[in-house]
Amino acid sequence: MVFLQAGIPRSGNLWVYRTIRGLFDVTRTPFHSYVAKYRDFITMSSVHDIDQTFNHDVVQFLDEGIFWDPSHKSTLHIHNFSAYLSENSHLWTHSHFVNAHLDQYKQIDRIVYIIRDPRDVLISNSRYMFSEKMQTYRPTPHGNTAEEFLQNRHFALVHNWSKHVLSYLKHKDELPIYFVFYERLLANFDKELRALAKFLGFDPPASQRREIKKMVSFEVMHAEKPEHARAGQAGQWGTILTEEQLHNIHLVSKPVLEFFGYPLTNQGTRSTQPGMPDGPLSVAEIIAMENEVNAQRIRLNQSAKQGNTITSKQGVGL
Numbered sequence: 001m002v003f004l005q006a007g008i009p010r011s012g013n014l015w016v017y018r019t020i021r022g023l024f025d026v027t028r029t030p031f032h033s034y035v036a037k038y039r040d041f042i043t044m045s046s047v048h049d050i051d052q053t054f055n056h057d058v059v060q061f062l063d064e065g066i067f068w069d070p071s072h073k074s075t076l077h078i079h080n081f082s083a084y085l086s087e088n089s090h091l092w093t094h095s096h097f098v099n100a101h102l103d104q105y106k107q108i109d110r111i112v113y114i115i116r117d118p119r120d121v122l123i124s125n126s127r128y129m130f131s132e133k134m135q136t137y138r139p140t141p142h143g144n145t146a147e148e149f150l151q152n153r154h155f156a157l158v159h160n161w162s163k164h165v166l167s168y169l170k171h172k173d174e175l176p177i178y179f180v181f182y183e184r185l186l187a188n189f190d191k192e193l194r195a196l197a198k199f200l201g202f203d204p205p206a207s208q209r210r211e212i213k214k215m216v217s218f219e220v221m222h223a224e225k226p227e228h229a230r231a232g233q234a235g236q237w238g239t240i241l242t243e244e245q246l247h248n249i250h251l252v253s254k255p256v257l258e259f260f261g262y263p264l265t266n267q268g269t270r271s272t273q274p275g276m277p278d279g280p281l282s283v284a285e286i287i288a289m290e291n292e293v294n295a296q297r298i299r300l301n302q303s304a305k306q307g308n309t310i311t312s313k314q315g316v317g318l
Helices: 013-026 034-045 081-085 099-105 118-128 132-137 148-167 182-187 189-200 206-215 218-224 243-251 254-260 283-305
Strands: 003-007 053-062 066-070 076-077 090-093 108-117 176-180
Touching: 003 013, 013 182, 013 189, 034 053, 034 066, 053 243, 090 108, 090 243, 099 132, 108 148, 108 189, 118 148, 118 243, 148 243, 148 254, 176 182, 176 189, 182 189, 189 206, 189 283, 243 254, 243 283, 254 283
Parallel strands: 003 090, 003 108, 053 090, 108 176
Antiparallel strands: 053 066, 066 076
């Protein structure tokens, strides 16, 4: 079995990765990792600092091909995807769904997509961009502080979130895709773990589920990766983002937020749980949402170039 997890950065990807890996470990299911073999080679040959190498198998799906990223500094073209899959159990990607690689996605047994409120993703991203790790490997050109980053990138990043989510949502009926919500993991990890395990084909007893819960607790993960694992919060955007920022953000995300049940105001954000709506959803409806957020992004770009702010008085409501 080979699993692929996908999601926008800062959505709880490491949390979900460790949870899935925990299912392998506690059930003593063999786990295969190509990057683990690479790390062994790096350790023996001292080619470069092992700390630069990822612990998980990161892949990029791009129009020009599928690529393996062993580190922040390295990208290698995968010429034989089937052979690469045979060396792995669990892949990680931040890439949009690329339709040209549909046949390759079909070779993957299960896909887990992680969703988090994009407004909280944005805030988490603004903080992470100024961590020592990111300033060393990928310094951002979009500001010198988290506040500047938020102001300069708020609607661009959330528009990207909308496109990213919709790119996978289009294929939910033709591929085995399971949508995990960060907020639901926070609210009831035990219930979400049982559902995720069932989807992936695991059936761990309560004792093993408790073991996984301990393995992925904030205390354990923060001790291992203090810059990456922060105390998870939901709804923090309500007290951090400005009215203008929220207005622009909702222009490029409102139909997607409403589809999943995310609130547009900070009233009741902690009590409202998002989720996948019941019933069928046509690809045409998803494309309509995509067209709407893309059109609003174009308007925001044009307005930004003119030094203006789009307001509801211009006929664009929240």
